[in-house]
Amino acid sequence: METVATQEPKVTQALANTHGLTDDEFDRIRTILGRDPNYTELGIFSVMWSEHCSYKNSKPVLALLPRDGKQLLVKAGEENAGVVDIGSGLAVVFKIESHNHPSAVEPFQGAATGVGGIIRDIFTMGARPVLLTNSLRFGSLDRERNQNFLRGVVGGIAHYGNCVGIPTVGGEIYFDDFYEGNPLVNALCLGIMKKEDLVRGSASGVGNPVYYVGATTGRDGLGGASFASRELTEDSGRDRPAVQVGDPFMEKLLLEACLELVHSRAIVGMQDMGAAGLTCSTSETASRAGSGIEIDLSKVPRREAAMTPYEIMLSESQERMLVIVERGKEKRVEEIFEKWDLAAVKLGEVKDGKTMRVVDNGRVVANIPPKALTDEAPVYKREAKEPAYLSTTRRFDPGRIEEPKDLNRVLLMLLDAPTIASKQWIYEQYDHMVRTDTVFLPGHDAAVVRIKGMRKGLAISTDGNGLYCYLDPYEGGKIAVAEAARNVVSTGAKPIAITNCLNFGNPMKPDVFWQFRRVVEGIAEACRVLNTPVTGGNVSFYNENPKGAVYPTPTIGMVGLIDDVDERIPSFFTNVGDSVYILGDTFEELGGSQYLLVYHGVRAGRPPQLDLEKERSLHQLILDCAKLRMINSCHDLSEGGLAVGLAESLLGTLNKPLGAQVNLQFGTDVRRDVLLFGESQSRVLVTVDSAKELELESRAKASGVPCFRIGKVTRSGLRVNAWIHLDSEEIERTYRTAIPRRME
């Protein structure tokens, strides 16, 4: 390898093709440059025009998402992450991103660097990261391979997040054969800052020096962005060198130094070197500012000998940042990095004109207009066609399924399903309490953190049911948003904005692209009605294993704001004797339910239908009640339906399990399994003191929200009509041991 340094391959159409560029794209590069690109330039174009960096296949569809709202300080796509005003001079910055492909070939490092990357996206804006969450998808946990995936991914997330000192406060996870061989690993980070601390990823001001700070550059992660933009194959293990290796200690130092830098007011811009490393950070900062930029590669601190300009420009070594310093304040910047024992090297400066010039020991190795790499990257309208499988799955009639005799057994089976069961085995590996702000520990519908020094609190939830999206992408997209919002609302927080990560198969396949478009349309509709604009996110295509695409899987990260954190509502029953209510209607809906999947082994039917206006009324009712501190608990009904919702409500995180006595008086024409396990939307379980029954009922009536009193909280045992009768201890044991017993 060492000798290759001086022997650059000759650039040909064939070489461009192996870089993932089409013949048309190669021609376009020649037109832009007015000449053939050299090898380094070809590499630069190939990563910047990859789907991962350019969104070339998704841009026209993403334009459907609502990105407006008076609360948005920075809109989606303008910067590394969106910024939302939460009042009192504060803003939150948050974003979710995928690291699916790296995690598939190297679960521990893949997941760890996914966390590292998203943390940098947040502090690069000037915000202090205060929490992490994640959305994970794996194949069946009864298979050893997926147990290893889970162990590696959770270990990697814990390794990174714990060491940096940012609590992982929540998350969600599904296990399904459709994710076999192509796990999804999406990580979300949220930061808080004073509004005036906002830093742009912009290289403005001719003559301002450009600094490289943080870790050294090596050959790790070479071509990671391109690797993420193809399907996984049996040979993907060979791409392991495209996976980066993370050093969370370095990240922690970089985080502290960069925040000190922000407060020093010595910089004009900052951007992390994530996908496509130095290439992406230099071209994007110059492009945003509409300026030119020049850097000298001979100055780049390296960890390996004889690296070529191509390798340096494309390296995805972690924990590095590009900082644009205000001229004259270089010394202040160097002092801060020296304090933290980090490298800070001047690489070049902002230039007049519109080119990105990269030199190496006096030789120009790349000379490209930055806009050609960013705003002017190709955009494609892909063909979309409804997938054939839908005509079969839609025809499925759940009415033909035989109703099980032993409903206790069904409930226990569902509680033992890893998708539904307690995630304690996972979240106990994450430090979820560091920073001492986590006022709702994991296990709640949404995590809630306080903001020290004020009454306000933030709630956060991540959601996305891939099976619903598989059976009806539009409804599934709507539900992903609505459920995330409902989870946040259930804790007493008002939803304010979302970030999304869109995980799909190969967009060149018309049926995959149709799924993508329909899901986005559903998300857009829900965001409009619920007034939660999209602040940004990430698209991950090519999630396919040799058997086909994963479920179309959007993951929605919803942020909610609580004006007074003491108004928060727990997700578990709190007092014996409280009255239990179900708010919202239950319909004859079994399609796409976990009950059908787990008990009957059926992946078919229509998923529940969502009426967004009803959803909105439900939210308003709960938030009004929260302000009045009327309800003692509130739990969203989702996978596993009412029966699972009741069982979960018994199992508070810090106390012994409680019980419930429930009597369902619905019409006799509705099936018992539908009542117990159906997943109709816009429903929650709430409890109130018996003295507050009338008030709840009249408020619900006034809001037009169906409201049924179904029972009481008891000391122990779950009874539902004559159908379910289980010990609370058996429920708890089943629910809590489902994952550990498979993992140990």
Next chain:
Amino acid sequence: MKAGIVVFPGSNCDRDCFHVLRDVVKIDVAYIWHKSTSVGEIDLVVLPGGFSYGDYLRCGAIARFSPVMEAVERHARLGRPVLGICNGFQILLEVGLLPGAMLRNKSLRFVCKHVHLKTENARSMFTTRLEPGEILKIPIAHGEGGYFCDERTLEELEANNQIAFRYVSETGELGDEFNPNGSLRHIAGVLNKEGNVLGMMPHPERSSEQILGCEDGRKIWDSILEAYR
């Protein structure tokens, strides 16, 4: 009374301790940078949790060579209080202010959860506000918290009443199922012979406010405060 919190590169509970001492216990508090050669005019030194130097080599193994550690040792030898929490406890073991060593958790996994502790020594300056045998609920968060020492040291620890806390059940029973990390004799916190240095794996700063679900950690801070009245 004034407290100083040492900040190593990689400390991440420094701010949490600062918050509790300033805003909850309401005493004077300052950060002490790891490159300082003095702890300043300080009564209590806190070595906070985190991953000092990335826990490279071994937890606490590099931090012990920080310039500030010589000053911390001097402070301890003068009989003044030093409290090491989690990574701080590991550093105290590495520097030799406390006997013993830390092993990886028996599960080989990081674990973050609430545990129960039994107060074994209620007479030290860190525990005067506790009753002998009092049960505390305080969270842990560590990957290497299995306390270990040789038999002679263990005998000495027991004989000198140096074991401050043990992991127990909610009702105070000892048992492997209540020991979250495989610590020898369920040890969760250790004092030096003189009783002015305490190392503990659980995080009292995470359980000193009602909003966090538990205030038991407060009693440890209040004990130190009382010792200085």
